Each structure stands twice: as structure tokens, then as C-alpha cells.
Amino acid sequence: MFNFKNINKILWVTAGFLVVTTVCSCQGNQGGQTDDAEVSLRDNPNFVIIFADDLGYGDLSSYGHPTIRTPYLDQMAHEGQKWTNFYVGASVCTPSRAALMTGRLPVRSGMASSEVRVLFPDSHNGLPQKEVTIAEQMKEAGYATAAIGKWHLGHKEEYLPTSHGFDSYFGIPYSNDMDNVVPFRSMGGYFEFWKSEERKDINTFNVPLMRDTEIVERPADQHTITKRYTEEAVKFINEKKDEPFFLYLAHNLPHVPLFASKEFEGTSPRGLYGDVVEEIDHSVGQVLDALKQNGLAENTIVVFTSDNGPWLIMNEEGGSAGLLRNGKGSTWEGGMREPCIFWAPGRIKPGIVADLGTTMDLFTTFSNMVNVPIPTDRVMDGVDLAPVLFEGQKSSRNDMFYYRGDKLYAARVGDYKAHYITQDPYGPDAVEHETPLLFNLSVDPSEKYDISKENPEIIAKINEAVKIHNDNMVKGPDQLKDRG
Structure with a gap:
């Protein structure tokens, strides 16, 4: 039997080497250069999105964590593109996932609410059928599609993945801390619970594990x-190797409660949180190996990122946003800027990319790659990242709008971000700023130094972008508020 503790030590040494070579290689490849003899992806490339839950910007060794060992993701970053200004559509689970699936800010589909931040097991609604998902785009192009893992866009049959373009589903339909059999009456009681042995x-x-629309295990054994x-992901790749496929692998972890398998539990210097992240890293390695063994690596786009920043209030059972400010639940950078790695060896131009990108851009990028038209009957928020991925060009994205629920809190244009409203992730009091706080994120990614007084012209420019944005904003009916 393998000794995973020893393997982890070996992998840690390997990871250190890879991080060093990644930095050297990427510094030499800014702008992206590849051999002219290389050919572009053939028609119908495969797509794999690996989506972590509550993973922070600073939780991978390739993004600076000193004791969490992620050699497979580090190698993925070395062979592909590591993005340093990549965002999600919201700072909590449900709206963030809606943004990825639809290529739209979640407020447009009603999947962001001023009353309830995410869907719960007693929620009535989910992602509306009128929304077009990235999976439906792939189906139109003749792709096999599978969703594995956390969904959190509605647990009733009409809202499950199999009703939104996926051929199959295997996973927990919402957050792994839900269906808690220990009663609590307030958020304070909820956080107090996390100090208990229970x-x-x-x-x-008592969360359900589902296959398609049926519950096959309850409670789900989260250790495994x-x-x-x-x-399931490897099996899908093996079965679909001879046809184009789209795989959405959305881990429930490292969202609390934290559970790791016997092989990984107690092996990380970072404790249980590190055990969990290192097992996810091992999972990434297995998925990449399956692609390589089936001869699919060069014709598959793999993206790794997370749904929002770390849940800092969970202390050592939460993650780290690194040098970014705050975490999950907030519109500070730590809440919505995520690690993101794109991988397709020999095709994606290796490098560190500081351009702006978002999960909403995946819808547009993948749709264009398979020649499926982008919907024209609604406002879309994605841009095509293919020129950055394959041609070394600049991203066409120059802005980012930060929503908390259905209200705009901040906006970024170029290097500059203005905060119109600030609020602690789980604090009751929002502070509206008559003069928005202003930060140069290239110089000050930690958002420490407000430069609003010295730069009224920059605020005016962002205000104009916000006005245009608001003029084109039609909010969908609130899908999250109805419960019970």
C-alpha cells in the first residue's frame, strides 16, 4: 500500500521545483510565444471545468501558500496559464454558480437576492428554465455533458443539472453544511456550532447524494x-473519449464541514483544511492523467478555479485570500478574485496573465470555439478569452462589476476600483460612501490605500461606466427569497 505521507513529501519537493520553473518560464513567456509549427485546437475540443468551493486566492502553493502542497495544480500552471486577475460573478455560492452557468451577472436571472444570499433545502425555486446554460450551448454542438459535484442552483427536479443541459448528474445538490440536524436559530448560533465536536x-x-434525479445515499459520506x-469524472472521460465532451466537476470542498479520505487525513502541515485542498489537488492530477492516457490532453481545455473567496470566519477551517483583502461574502478583492489556471499543453500559450477575466467569460469563449451563437435576446456579460489563451493577445475585458445580492457595491475599470458601498461579509451595517473609496489594484491589490481625493478624474471615469451599466440593467425576479 502506498504511503501517502511519504508521497506528499516527494510531491512537495517536486512542487517547489515546479513553482520555481513556472516563475522562470512565465517571466520569459509574457505575451505568449509558441512554435509556428503548432496547430490550433481541432474542431470540437473537449472542455473540463473544475470548480472548488470557498477556496481562497492564497490557498495554492503556486499562488503563494507556504504549507499547502498542490504539485498537480502547480504543474498545470507551469504548463498552462496562471491568471492573477480572474473573478467570479458573486462572493457566495448560488449567484456565483449562476454566473458561470449562464455567462451573465446573476442579478439578471434573479439568482441574486437582497433578502436571501443562497438557495437552501427549503427554497422553492432555482435557475429559471428560460436561462441558457453553458451545458445547453455544448449540447447544441453535439457534446456529451456531465455535471459532477455541487450544483446549488435548485434541488427540485426542474432545476437540477439534467434539466439544464447535462446528460447526467452525480453529486450533492447544495452546500455540504446544509440539512444540519443540530438546530440553531441565528447566524451566531450557526458559527457557535462550528466549535462543537458534532x-x-x-x-x-443529512445532505443527499444524487444520481441524476434520484437520491442514492443520505447522508452522503463526505469522507469519500x-x-x-x-x-466519476475519470469514468466519464474514459467512456466519452471518442466523442466531444463537456465536464463540470464542482467539488463541495473546502467548504465546511471539512472531510478528507483516510489516505489524506492528517498528512498536510496546514491541518485538515490542507488535507482537503491537497486531496483536491490529487483529484486534479487524476483527471489530467485520464486525459493524457486517452490521448486527449492537447485537445481538451481544462480550467481550475473556485466559486468565491475563503470563509475567513471559520478560522483555521477556512482558507486564505493571500494578500487580498477580506474573503467570502464581501465585495473586497478577497471575496471575488480567485486563483484560475487554464491548461491545454501545446495549445494554450504558457504564461502568467494579469489581464482581467471572469467565470462568465467561459460561456462566451467555449460557445465561440464550438461555433454555437451567443444568445441575442438578452444581455450577456462574457467576453471571448480565446485571443489571450491561444494568441498571446490582450483580454478585451476592461471592467468588473461587484454585486452583493442585487445591489452594486463596487466597480473596476482598468487598474482602478471604486467602492460605492462597503460592508463586512456577515455584518449588518452597509456604509455608503458619498465619495467612493478608490484603489489602484495593480499597485495596491490589498486595497489599503484610498486614493480617491487625488484622483477625481478616475472616479468620474468609473462613474460613467457604472451609469452605462445601470442603464442597461434589467433585474430578474428574485428566485431566492421564497422558502418554507
Whole structure:
């Protein structure tokens, strides 16, 4: 039997080498150069999106974590593109996932609410059928599609992945801390619960594991959930190797409660949180190996990122946003800027990319690559990242709009970000700024130094972008508020 503790030590040394070579290689490849003899991706490339839950900007060794060892993701970054200004559509689960699936800010589909931040097991609604998903775009192009892992866009049959363009589904339909059998009456009681020993028992969380529309296990054994998601992903790749496919692998972790398999539990210097992230890294390695073994690596676009920033209030059981300010639940950078790696060896031009990108851009980029038209009957928020990925060009994205619920809190244009409203992730009091706070994110990614007084012309420029944005904003009916 393999000794995973020793393997992890070996991989850690390897990771250190890879991080060094990644920096050297990427510094030499800014702008992206590849051999003229290389050919572009053939028609119908495969797509794999690997989506972590509550993983922070600083939680991978390739993004600066000193004790979490992620050699497979580090190698992925070395061979592909590591993006340093990549955003999600919201700072909490449900709206962020809606943004990825639809290529639209979640407020447009009603998947962002001023009353309830995410969907719950007693929620009535989910992602509306009228929304077009990235999976439906792939189906139109003749792709096999599969969703594995966390969904959190509605647990009723009409809202599940199989009703939104996916041929199959295997996973937990919402957050892994839901269906908690320990009652609590307030958020304070909820956070107090996380100090108890009951959080370590899988039976405390009566979450269902589903296959397509049927519950196959309850409570889900979360000790093995990452391992089983990975096995399902590898099986799908092996079965679909002779046809184009789109795989959405959305891990429930490292969202609390934290559980790791026996092979990884107790092996990370970072503790249980590190165990969980390192097992996800191992999962990434297995997925990439399956692609390589089937001869699919050069014809598959793999993207790794996360749904929002770290849940800092969970202390050592939450992650790190690195040098970014705050975390999950906030519109500070730590809440919505995520690690993101694109990989397709020999095709994607290796390098570190500081241009702007978002999960909403995946819808547009992938649709264009398979020649499926972008919907024209609604406002779309994605841009095509293919010129950056394959041609070394600049991203056409120059702005980012930060929503909390259905209200705009901040906006970025170029290097500059203006905060119109600030609020602690779970604090009750929002502060509206008569003169917005202003930060140069290239110089000050930690958002420490307000430069609004010295730069009224920059604020005026951002204000104009916000006005144009607001003039074109039609908010969808709130899909999250109805519960019970």
C-alpha cells in the first residue's frame, strides 16, 4: 500500500521545483510565444471545468501558500496559464454558480437576492428554465455533458443539472453544511456550532447524494466524496473519449464541514483544511492523467478555479485570500478574485496573465470555439478569452462589476476600483460612501490605500461606466427569497 505521507513529501519537493520553473518560464513567456509549427485546437475540443468551493486566492502553493502542497495544480500552471486577475460573478455560492452557468451577472436571472444570499433545502425555486446554460450551448454542438459535484442552483427536479443541459448528474445538490440536524436559530448560533465536536460527524449533515434525479445515499459520506467525484469524472472521460465532451466537476470542498479520505487525513502541515485542498489537488492530477492516457490532453481545455473567496470566519477551517483583502461574502478583492489556471499543453500559450477575466467569460469563449451563437435576446456579460489563451493577445475585458445580492457595491475599470458601498461579509451595517473609496489594484491589490481625493478624474471615469451599466440593467425576479 502506498504511503501517502511519504508521497506528499516527494510531491512537495517536486512542487517547489515546479513553482520555481513556472516563475522562470512565465517571466520569459509574457505575451505568449509558441512554435509556428503548432496547430490550433481541432474542431470540437473537449472542455473540463473544475470548480472548488470557498477556496481562497492564497490557498495554492503556486499562488503563494507556504504549507499547502498542490504539485498537480502547480504543474498545470507551469504548463498552462496562471491568471492573477480572474473573478467570479458573486462572493457566495448560488449567484456565483449562476454566473458561470449562464455567462451573465446573476442579478439578471434573479439568482441574486437582497433578502436571501443562497438557495437552501427549503427554497422553492432555482435557475429559471428560460436561462441558457453553458451545458445547453455544448449540447447544441453535439457534446456529451456531465455535471459532477455541487450544483446549488435548485434541488427540485426542474432545476437540477439534467434539466439544464447535462446528460447526467452525480453529486450533492447544495452546500455540504446544509440539512444540519443540530438546530440553531441565528447566524451566531450557526458559527457557535462550528466549535462543537458534532461538526466532525458526517451524520450531522443529512445532505443527499444524487444520481441524476434520484437520491442514492443520505447522508452522503463526505469522507469519500472528493474521491468518488474524481472516480466519476475519470469514468466519464474514459467512456466519452471518442466523442466531444463537456465536464463540470464542482467539488463541495473546502467548504465546511471539512472531510478528507483516510489516505489524506492528517498528512498536510496546514491541518485538515490542507488535507482537503491537497486531496483536491490529487483529484486534479487524476483527471489530467485520464486525459493524457486517452490521448486527449492537447485537445481538451481544462480550467481550475473556485466559486468565491475563503470563509475567513471559520478560522483555521477556512482558507486564505493571500494578500487580498477580506474573503467570502464581501465585495473586497478577497471575496471575488480567485486563483484560475487554464491548461491545454501545446495549445494554450504558457504564461502568467494579469489581464482581467471572469467565470462568465467561459460561456462566451467555449460557445465561440464550438461555433454555437451567443444568445441575442438578452444581455450577456462574457467576453471571448480565446485571443489571450491561444494568441498571446490582450483580454478585451476592461471592467468588473461587484454585486452583493442585487445591489452594486463596487466597480473596476482598468487598474482602478471604486467602492460605492462597503460592508463586512456577515455584518449588518452597509456604509455608503458619498465619495467612493478608490484603489489602484495593480499597485495596491490589498486595497489599503484610498486614493480617491487625488484622483477625481478616475472616479468620474468609473462613474460613467457604472451609469452605462445601470442603464442597461434589467433585474430578474428574485428566485431566492421564497422558502418554507
